[in-house]
Amino acid sequence: AAMELPSSHYSATRAAALAAGYVCYRRGSPGRGLALRAVRRASRQDIDDVGHKYHLELVLEDVLDKDSTVNCTAEVLYHLGNKNIAPAVQFTIEGELKNTDEADNIFYSRIKSLEKELVAENIPDSHGSVSPEMEPIRLLAQVASGYVIWQNSTENTKFQLAQIKHVKQVKRSDDCLEFDYMILLHEMVSQDIIPWQMTVLWHPQHGVQVTQDSCQPKHALE
């Protein structure tokens, strides 16, 4: 039996954040980030011996162009019992997303033509500044963190990318770009800041891949 939820209720907004993170991971690139703008409708179904399934109607916005939004329907299934399985997420986006080939290619060429591997830290900085050259690096982290968030979410968590502490480009012999990120995730239910390492692969035609990721000890910060 499906139960309608107020769109402002925390169970709806947590599932929505997870779904948006997953969509960002699957559809994002250094030239495109998608974020949750609003929850239009939400309902939940408790399925015996399986888990809780949320049906969501969301509005997503293009992070680089706030006026550009799309509607998205998503289903999030949190599995009962085994918390080591990531929630199952399915989604459909209404309409088309803006083509970002040009921006992606410019970024790709720029990084490929660097003499020394890119290294940067604290993006954004304490005052919220992100230099224009670092914007695609930030977006790439946003997209990749969508994967980490998806893999680690439960009904009792709500993750957000808080900051990139450190990023280092890793030289590759093939065409892909590889970055080793140390990010900070903000978990909004416990309010904890969790350092997380992730290795991210990207190529304009191949999307974003997280090949390795691991939670770091909290006092790695202090």
Add this chain to the structure above:
Amino acid sequence: HQVLRIKTRNEEEVQKLQLLESLEHLELDFWINPSTPALPVDVRIPANSVQAVKAFLESHGIEYSILIEDLQVVLDKEKQDMAYSQQRDRSSNSFNYGTYHSLDSIYAELDHLASEYSNIVSKLQIGESYEKRPLYVLKFSTGGSNRPAIWIDAGIHSREWVTQASAIWIAKKIASNYGKDPSLTSLLNKMDVFLLTVSNPDGYVFTHTTNRMWRKTRSKNQGSRCVGVDPNRNWDAGFGGPGASNNPCSDSYRGPSANSEVEVKSVVNFIKNHGNIRAFLTLHSYSQLLMYPYGYKCTEPADYAELDALGRAAASSIQSLYGTTFTVGSICTTIYQASGGSIDWSYDYGIKYSFAFELRDTGRYGFLLPASQIIPTAEETWLGLKKIMEHVRDNPY
């Protein structure tokens, strides 16, 4: 120096540019190198070579446009802008409300406001932090004796920088608009306002010196190497219940007992001693929420209908300025069950109009909100606060 953007149409033109690239005496600095006809080529050209390069491009029919006419002008302006804003920061007459400040800088501005607007603003010390920093409250009053008053605080969680920044802007707004804004003037003619701009100064300093993401106080926890208590789980409201941790290493650690944190106890003492506080408003970030009790339990407060309606009216005022949407609801249904929260305590103490704001944004920057958004955030928040304050003024209880 000029920066040109060159649009190549085919491989042949790309090769011609690569030839140009090889001419070292031109000292060309390619910001985007010639590689494929699909991409533009951006190149910085020293003054001496500009004529030669343009002649080369024109003679081969290669299209180009001027991205930057004179690079020096751009660089000079940038240097000027930086020097100007640095100077504004240091000048005692013009505090830059559109940037984040150190604790010392905020405290200096509190003194400046109390002196410039001494007819209505005074500074009180309500206590000291764990590390012995003063807790300063600005009192806005046009006289009377123990008038009904509104309490506003910010920065109880130190990493929420837009709240301390908004609070000091709001202080300036209240001080400078008395006598000009009819609604504010009538409000201050009947009621006082108390504003605690930095509720957790130890934490705030720590976010500047060591860890930008620090939330709690800086008190030592017996038997643990972890420092600090979540000051918004430390109030005497359902203390010890669900939604607060008993682990000192957690960012929502409730502390050994209610009011164990001097930062919390000082506010409680002030409110109790004053005896006539009619509204308790607290600023947090981020998420864009406007919440009323309860957090420690999920049952509705007795004044649910009035608080919900007032919250919606305030959210509507906030939205009217820049379109920023705030979600309204009780803490328990909107974010989580959380015990030991300040507005639960104030409400159960008898202060009916108890609200908690979570300011911009919804996660894109989170705690690291760009300084350029400070003033817009403060402006819209002020409209929401004013809506609530007007209702309090017009509905004495």
